[in-house]
Amino acid sequence: MKRVILIIVAILVLLAIPVTVFLVSQQQELRKRATPATTLSLLPATVETTTGESFSIDVRIDTGENQVVTAEIALSFDPEKLQAESITNGQLFPNILTSGSVDSGTASIAVGAPNTSQPITGIGTAAVVRFKALAATEAPVSVRFASTTFVGGLGEESANVLVGTTPARVTITGGSQETTVPLPTPTLSxxxxxxxxxxxxxxxxxxxxxxxxxxxxxxxxxxxxxxxxxxxxxxxxxxxxxxxxxxxxxxxxxxxxxxxxxxxxxxxxxxxxxxxxxxxxxxxxxxxxxAAGGGNEASTDSATPVAGTVETTIFLLSLGFLLLLSGVLSRYGKLS
Structure with missing residues (x-):
């Protein structure tokens, strides 16, 4: 009777191993899919203004499942139609990591969380850009994020967790007179x-x-x-x-x-x-x-566990328990 109970317990343990490994692997996959879930958008998405007028556009961030610590924001636009007057950090990001810079057709700033123990989560304003309308447009012109825009998550600073961006479209009216485009003094990074x-x-x-x-x-x-x-x-x-x-x-x-x-x-x-x-x-x-060539891999301090092959793990664990079980049963048989 004791042998039967021992065998039943061993079988339950063996069944629990692959089930546990499978559930853990599923959680890891869900986390991996959630990691690149942060989005940036420009609001208002549609702006109608007149020549000579100034207006502001907010850079809105939705962190998704991430805990964001840094955001390097770079915008591009038509310098003949728009002039960026300033770019500042928004209420959601109190730290300015790199001062705002505006130039002909570009604007950029790097902002950060208070510290790594207080990462940014949720939806809010990451930065505010002040524009001036220079000349009338025949069709709406776009203000869009440059390819260098980067968002770093807690423990994933070297990986860009940004998955998508939404531009703004600006329509300018106000006569056919030619407007001299003032070129702002470039700000050194x-x-x-x-x-x-x-x-x-x-x-x-x-x-x-x-x-x-x-x-x-x-x-x-x-x-x-x-x-x-x-x-x-x-x-x-x-x-x-x-x-x-x-x-x-x-x-x-x-x-x-x-x-x-x-x-x-x-x-x-x-x-x-x-x-x-x-x-x-x-x-x-x-x-x-x-690049010291020491053979070490770069530390990402990632919150995402790195898993090996699930099938291999199950096989090795099962083999180990089978060997253990056979040893126990053999010893039990000798004692009985």
Missing amino acids: DEEESTQSGDASSSAVLIIAPEKNESVADELPTITGKAPPGSTVTLVIRSNPVTVTVTADANGNWSYTPTIPLVDGTHSVVASAIDPVSGQTQTSSTSFIV
């Missing part, structure tokens, strides 16, 4: 400013090295930059988040060398310090690639 550190404002926070998308062969790359002299600079280095502080010297120079080797792959750095003039927090960001 943090990366461009970093190459001109000698002329940089003493209140600016810059990352000079590594440069954006630069490939470095050192697992312990030295990060350097500029900040107000004597100020405390906070650095956040990802993939695996590391937060450290350094102090700018009398000339405004600062540097930091990681104490733990960075794995091969893409990493990002955000530097921030308080501007002694305005009292506001100034930030700068960049990303670089570690």
Whole structure:
């Protein structure tokens, strides 16, 4: 009788193994499908205005199933019909990672969550763009997201979780007189400013090295930059988040060398310090690639579990339990 009970229990355990593995794999697949679920849209989607008038368009984000920590927004439009006057962060994203930049036919900004422990979820305004109508249109012109637009999720900073974008269409009326298109003074990005550190404002926070998308062969790359002299600079280095502080010297120079080797792959750095003039927090960001050839894979710090082959797992577990069961039954038979 004891042998029969033992066999029944063993069979139930063996049946439970593949069922459990199957359910876990299904949850993983659902999570993988949900990951690229964030969308961006421009509201209002349709704008009617007249020549010379200014108007605003909101960049609306729907995070879907993701916990968003960064959004790099880039817009493009017809510079003969529209002029971008400004682009600022929206209420949903309190941190400006890269200051807003407007130029002929483009506008961009990078915004972030308060910190990684407070990611952004839900629907809200990520940024606000102020436009001026320059000339009448025969047909609506589009304001659309550029291909460089990027949204990073918590634990998935190196993967773009953006799945779709919706543009806005602008119709301009107001006579047939020719309008001289004023070209705004180009705003230097943090990366461009970093190459001109000698002329940089003493209140600016810059990352000079590594440069954006630069490939470095050192697992312990030295990060350097500029900040107000004597100020405390906070650095956040990802993939695996590391937060450290350094102090700018009398000339405004600062540097930091990681104490733990960075794995091969893409990493990002955000530097921030308080501007002694305005009292506001100034930030700068960049990303670089570690290619030390150490054979390590880039850490994505992903919340999505990485699974092996389910069939192989079931086979190995089943084989192990069968061997265990045969040993137990053999011993039980000898004892009886």
